[in-house]
Amino acid sequence: MILDLDIGNTLSKWRLKDADSSEIRSRGAVWTREEWRPGSDIPDLDVVEAVRISSVARKAVLEETVSLLRHRVGVVHVARSTPESLGVTNGYEEPERLGVDRWLGALAGYQLAGGCCAVDCGSAITIDFVLPGGRHLGGYILPGLRLMKESLKLGTRNVAIDPDSEAEELLAPGRRTVEAVNHGIYMAAVSAINRVYAEVCDSEGVALPLLLTGGDARVVSRGIQVPHAVWPDMVYGGLEACFPLTAAERAGRMSGAPRVPSPVSLEKIRAGLAFSMLL
Numbered sequence: 497m498i499l500d501l502d503i504g505n506t507l508s509k510w511r512l513k514d515a516d517s518s519e520i521r522s523r524g525a526v527w528t529r530e531e532w533r534p535g536s537d538i539p540d541l542d543v544v545e546a547v548r549i550s551s552v553a554r555k556a557v558l559e560e561t562v563s564l565l566r567h568r569v570g571v572v573h574v575a576r577s578t579p580e581s582l583g584v585t586n587g588y589e590e591p592e593r594l595g596v597d598r599w600l601g602a603l604a605g606y607q608l609a610g611g612c613c614a615v616d617c618g619s620a621i622t623i624d625f626v627l628p629g630g631r632h633l634g635g636y637i638l639p640g641l642r643l644m645k646e647s648l649k650l651g652t653r654n655v656a657i658d659p660d661s662e663a664e665e666l667l668a669p670g671r672r673t674v675e676a677v678n679h680g681i682y683m684a685a686v687s688a689i690n691r692v693y694a695e696v697c698d699s700e701g702v703a704l705p706l707l708l709t710g711g712d713a714r715v716v717s718r719g720i721q722v723p724h725a726v727w728p729d730m731v732y733g734g735l736e737a738c739f740p741l742t743a744a745e746r747a748g749r750m751s752g753a754p755r756v757p758s759p760v761s762l763e764k765i766r767a768g769l770a771f772s773m774l775l
């Protein structure tokens with residue numbers, strides 16, 4: 497079995513992948529702040545022959561995780577942001593400072609779709625652009641839905657946005673504090689993504705496939721007007737591309753990859769942008 501680990505600021509996600517069949521056998525998540533204790537939702541390390549890790553948590557978390565795993569598992573790969581990989585050139589002035597989850601998302605998106613806009617809706621919402629040809633432009637970081645809500649300190653932090661709500665409902669004026677907060681932060685997130693996508697496609701002169709991932713991807717997806725795909729395993733896809741271990745991975749196939757969404761035409765994107773500027 498291969499253990500893939502995606503350690504974010506909020507949740508540490510894991511999945512076990514069968515090295516022979518390439519099937520995903522199990523998955524789970526633990527809070528990043530908590531230790532990996534027996535009995536909690538952690539994988540059985542006895543069956544693991546290789547581990548691949550993406551981590552944006554504090555350095556100590558990664559160090560502890562790696563030292564725990566090295567005792568038990570033969571092969572441990574830790575992903576790092578680099579100046580260039582798999583045909584993508586990192587747009588950061590200091591490439592190693594780009595969050596590795598963003599880098600892996602950009603690599604996976606490029607491998608799947610060529611140029612792309614990769615959006616990760618987790619603790620933070622990150623929006624990264626890779627042009628056809630592989631130039632990563634850099635991107636945008638804004639607080640995620642939960643962080644925005646917590647920062648308001650209005651006593652609404654424990655009332656999450658219902659992930660099954662319709663976008664229309666979530667974008668309507670709130671008539672109670674909790675609703676006003678939930679609808680406000682939802683509006684902030686989706687309008688930022690819609691706008692940034694249109695602005696960058698416009699200025700680069702290319703309509704890019706849009707891919708969403710992260711814990712809030714599903715709910716954010718409903719507020720995104722342009723065609724896009726939700727790819728929960730996008731960061732894992734980057735790990736597969738960087739450290740291919742199975743036959744399917746070596747052939748460039750990433751688990752759970754969606755069909756590439758066909759973007760609307762650049763003309764339509766530009767028309768939408770021009771229209772929103774007039775309002």
Ligand SMILES: Nc1ncnc2c1ncn2[C@@H]1O[C@H](COP(=O)(O)OP(=O)(O)O)[C@@H](O)[C@H]1O
Nearest residue numbers: 504505506507617618619620641642710711712
């Ligand atoms: N079951 C869940 N448990 C915790 N957070 C969830 C859950 N479902 C959705 N979320 C949302 O997803 C975010 C965490 O997403 P994730 O992509 O795992 O973040 P990170 O990679 O930053 O740890 C939370 O901030 C919250 O808004």
Ligand SMILES: CC(C)(COP(=O)(O)O)[C@@H](O)C(=O)NCCC(=O)O
Nearest residue numbers: 504505552593594595597618619620
């Ligand atoms: C921006 C992030 C905090 C997002 O992390 P996440 O929300 O997935 O936990 C992470 O990618 C990070 O720590 N990046 C380093 C700073 C940067 O990318 O510029």
Ligand SMILES: [K+]
Nearest residue numbers: 616618620622
């Ligand atoms: K994120």
